Amino acid sequence: MLGAFLKKGDVISGAVLAALGVFIITQALAWDYYTLDGPGPGFFPFWYGVAMVVLSLLLVLNAARADPDGESKGVDWHATGRAMTVWLAFALSVGLMDFLGFLISFALLAFFLVAVVFHRPFLTAAVVAVASALAFHLIFPVALSVSLPTGPLGF
Amino acid sequence: MEIASGLLHGFAVALQPGNVFWCFVGCLLGTIVGILPGLGPAATIALLLPLTFKMDPAGGIIMLAGIYYGAKYGGSTTSILLNIPGESSSVVTCIDGYQMARQGRAGPALAIAAIGSFFAGTVGTLLIALFGPPLAEVALKFGAPEYFSLMLMGLVAAAVLAQGDMVKSLAMVALGLLLGIVGNDVNTGLGRFTFGVNELTDGIGFVVVAVGVFAVGEIISNLGEKERREVFTSKVMNLFPTWDDLKRSFGPIVRGTALGSFFGVLPGTGPAVASLSSYLVEKKIADDPSRFGHGAIEGVAGPEAANNADAQCKFIPMLTLGLPASGVMALMLGALTIQGIQPGPAVMTQRPELFWGLIASMWIGNLMLVVLNLPLVGLWVSMLKVPYRLLFPAIMAFSAIGIYSVNNSPFEIYLTALFGILGLIWMKLGFSLAPMLLGFVLGPMLEENLRRALLMSRGNISVFVTRPISLAFIIATALILAVIAAPAVRKRRHEIAD
Numbered sequence: 119m120l121g122a123f124l125k126k127g128d129v130i131s132g133a134v135l136a137a138l139g140v141f142i143i144t145q146a147l148a149w150d151y152y153t154l155d156g157p158g159p160g161f162f163p164f165w166y167g168v169a170m171v172v173l174s175l176l177l178v179l180n181a182a183r184a185d186p187d188g189e190s191k192g193v194d195w196h197a198t199g200r201a202m203t204v205w206l207a208f209a210l211s212v213g214l215m216d217f218l219g220f221l222i223s224f225a226l227l228a229f230f231l232v233a234v235v236f237h238r239p240f241l242t243a244a245v246v247a248v249a250s251a252l253a254f255h256l257i258f259p260v261a262l263s264v265s266l267p268t269g270p271l272g273f
Numbered sequence: 274m275e276i277a278s279g280l281l282h283g284f285a286v287a288l289q290p291g292n293v294f295w296c297f298v299g300c301l302l303g304t305i306v307g308i309l310p311g312l313g314p315a316a317t318i319a320l321l322l323p324l325t326f327k328m329d330p331a332g333g334i335i336m337l338a339g340i341y342y343g344a345k346y347g348g349s350t351t352s353i354l355l356n357i358p359g360e361s362s363s364v365v366t367c368i369d370g371y372q373m374a375r376q377g378r379a380g381p382a383l384a385i386a387a388i389g390s391f392f393a394g395t396v397g398t399l400l401i402a403l404f405g406p407p408l409a410e411v412a413l414k415f416g417a418p419e420y421f422s423l424m425l426m427g428l429v430a431a432a433v434l435a436q437g438d439m440v441k442s443l444a445m446v447a448l449g450l451l452l453g454i455v456g457n458d459v460n461t462g463l464g465r466f467t468f469g470v471n472e473l474t475d476g477i478g479f480v481v482v483a484v485g486v487f488a489v490g491e492i493i494s495n496l497g498e499k500e501r502r503e504v505f506t507s508k509v510m511n512l513f514p515t516w517d518d519l520k521r522s523f524g525p526i527v528r529g530t531a532l533g534s535f536f537g538v539l540p541g542t543g544p545a546v547a548s549l550s551s552y553l554v555e556k557k558i559a560d561d562p563s564r565f566g567h568g569a570i571e572g573v574a575g576p577e578a579a580n581n582a583d584a585q586c587k588f589i590p591m592l593t594l595g596l597p598a599s600g601v602m603a604l605m606l607g608a609l610t611i612q613g614i615q616p617g618p619a620v621m622t623q624r625p626e627l628f629w630g631l632i633a634s635m636w637i638g639n640l641m642l643v644v645l646n647l648p649l650v651g652l653w654v655s656m657l658k659v660p661y662r663l664l665f666p667a668i669m670a671f672s673a674i675g676i677y678s679v680n681n682s683p684f685e686i687y688l689t690a691l692f693g694i695l696g697l698i699w700m701k702l703g704f705s706l707a708p709m710l711l712g713f714v715l716g717p718m719l720e721e722n723l724r725r726a727l728l729m730s731r732g733n734i735s736v737f738v739t740r741p742i743s744l745a746f747i748i749a750t751a752l753i754l755a756v757i758a759a760p761a762v763r764k765r766r767h768e769i770a771d
Binding site for chain 2: 127128131135138142145149150152153155156157158159162163166167169170173174176177180197198199200201202204205208209212213215216220224227228231232235236238246250254258264265266267
């Protein structure tokens with residue numbers, strides 16, 4: 119149930135935001151709150167942290183008071199899982215850029231998305247990956263002289 | 274007189290070949306993203322922000338503005354022909370627009386949408402030209418206390434007037450403000466929340482947050498969804514509305530323009546509020562409300578005009594006060610800032626070519642959009658055949674290249690990926706992204722003005738309530754909070770959101 123999920127989600131996000139707020143306040147208390155030149159480096163973080171804690175508590179409170187059966191639309195866990203997979207692939211390709219260069223890591227990402235996320239044949243995925251990487255290489259480094267992270271092969 | 278000469282100067286700037294070109298590029302891209310569901314104007318503007326670094330400021334902002342209002346035109350096309358709102362503000366147009374298309378009247382629906390949008394765009398442009406200069410003149414007299422109170426009001430209004438949960442929106446503002454303080458403190462040089470990472474000493478880049486949250490987050494979220502696009506291949510015949518269509522549409526277009534202009538200047542009212550309000554008004558005052566939902570042309574004319582007037586008028590607070598009224602306006606403000614331009618009333622006096630050039634370009638852009646959207650409608654619809662599996666990986670690569678090209682820093686790409694997943698989580702949990710971006714953009718200015726105000730008053734906090742304009746903003750902030758927090762208003766908000 120979406121209502122129950124959001125309620126649970128609100129409680130968890132409220133708790134995470136409250137923890138973040140407490141961390142911000144703790145850090146801010148270690149810095150000058152007010153100096154001769156006006157508010158010190160701790161002034162704004164302190165008040166933002168306080169605002170965060172108050173708002174996150176309100177969020178939890180609202181979630182506790184909300185009617186969990188108020189909405190009946192189901193959560194599409196499959197879609198959420200797919201989105202998370204795509205993000206992981208993106209994050210991995212970004213991490214590989216330093217070692218493999220932009221073009222190879224991007225080609226791997228494109229291959230993964232076409233073959234795994236969109237369920238297309240491997241050959242199609244390979245063609246899309248190579249063609250789009252080549253197009254990006256021709257447009258950015260070659261035509262527009264935009265430098266991109268390079269790998270051991272020099273591109 | 275001053276306005277006439279300003280507009281003349283604006284047209285001289287906007288009609289320079291380079292600026293006409295960028296205006297066209299913006300309108301073209303806007304039409305495309307308006308048509309394609311899953312990629313909105315905010316994501317596109319965020320993606321193209323790095324490109325504007327190397328552009329002339331006027332050309333850059335003209336292009337970004339073109340994307341924004343161009344998407345409004347494009348969004349109506351798919352709403353009418355396919356019952357797919359390419360843009361959230363076009364949802365209302367689906368109701369009667371699609372019914373008209375089913376009755377074989379897609380042409381008149383598209384034409385009225387374009388005419389209404391053009392009329393509203395023209396009025397919106399005139400309103401900016403009329404109200405911009407006097408508002409900016411007043412704002413030039415503001416001191417630090419007035420600016421602080423105004424920004425506080427803007428942030429609170431943007432959060433509480435936004436669709437969705439008010440507490441969540443306010444929490445997002447606080448989060449944006451917190452992200453804005455990362456980096457070395459301007460006065461003392463103390464590193465705040467840099468965790469020993471050198472790249473964070475200058476703070477988190479605006480482009481990183483914008484691209485991460487709006488572009489990567491949105492694309493990832495859309496890649497999670499299955500493609501559900503039904504492509505319409507029939508040709509649209511007879512674009513000309515009948516005399517009766519025109520007579521029926523005149524009133525709704527005028528009323529929609531007025532409503533859209535009103536909602537446009539209010540911070541945080543969201544893109545769908547103006548068009549939905551116009552639809553509800555037209556249905557309420559209609560002689561026969563039962564026609565609505567079954568192909569009433571008034572249900573297309575009013576919302577489309579409101580939608581476009583809202584988009585144009587969102588520029589008024591941004592250009593005159595430096596106060597963004599929406600997430601897209603925060604992106605525009607960021608685009609000005611990265612060009613080294615301090616947004617606010619001084620833009621009009623110090624960079625008149627930018628202010629007037631942008632206003633004039635909006636009218637030219639609206640004209641381009643009518644030409645682009647009506648005769649070429651078949652081309653745009655066939656564009657829906659482009660498979661997302663080709664489009665989205667390319668957009669992800671483009672976002673990474675854009676980020677890297679700013680500072681040649683791989684760290685910023687990592688950070689963008691991090692903001693991408695955060696954007697996805699926030700979206701899934703029902704947190705609005707725009708208030709966060711507003712907090713992030715306005716945070717440093719809010720701090721600077723508070724600091725200056727307290728220095729001015731030697732630490733006396735009463736400076737915010739002893740100066741009448743500042744006091745008025747503070748009272749308005751408190752009133753907005755009180756009204757929105759009232760149980761009856763909260764209940765009604767939930768009903769409207771449902």
